[in-house]
Amino acid sequence: MKTSLHLMALAIGIGATGLAQASDGETLLKDSGCLSCHAKAEKIVGPAFLAIADKYRGDKDAVASLVQSIQNGSKGKWGRIPMPGHSSISQDDLKTMARHILATKP
Numbered sequence: 001m002k003t004s005l006h007l008m009a010l011a012i013g014i015g016a017t018g019l020a021q022a023s024d025g026e027t028l029l030k031d032s033g034c035l036s037c038h039a040k041a042e043k044i045v046g047p048a049f050l051a052i053a054d055k056y057r058g059d060k061d062a063v064a065s066l067v068q069s070i071q072n073g074s075k076g077k078w079g080r081i082p083m084p085g086h087s088s089i090s091q092d093d094l095k096t097m098a099r100h101i102l103a104t105k106p
């Protein structure tokens with residue numbers, strides 16, 4: 001019992017430093033600094049997540065394209081302001097965020 005509590009505390013500790021990928025999409029977006037440029041329904045610097053979900057609805061390669069854009073940066077798709085790349089985020093976390101954005105509902 002003591003051991004499992006200890007393990008749990010350890011897991012939470014690791015999760016908080018971002019080494020584990022146990023986070024959900026919303027937390028990842030927040031912790032990765034995405035929300036300083038993006039919001040659910042309004043354009044800030046980058047397009048609203050709702051607008052992105054709308055644009056890629058029905059596109060079966062959407063997750064892969066968004067992962068590319070977030071990882072390598074993106075410019076010219078939405079306007080004149082480019083998005084910087086995020087090369088230190090793991091593929092798993094990128095996918096979780098891409099899926100979360102694509103699932104945005106009004």
Ligand code: HEC
Nearest residue numbers: 032034037045046066069074075076077078079081082083
């Ligand atoms: C410095 C501001 C900024 C930050 C930080 C930022 N974005 Fe962006 N994002 C933008 C801008 C500007 C665009 C539009 C780029 C374009 O026109 O191609 C964009 C576009 C996007 C797109 C659409 C890409 C496409 O191919 O259509 C997605 C998805 C996205 N951002 C997700 C994220 C995620 C996830 C993060 C956090 C890891 C993030 N952004 C962080 C500014 C930002």
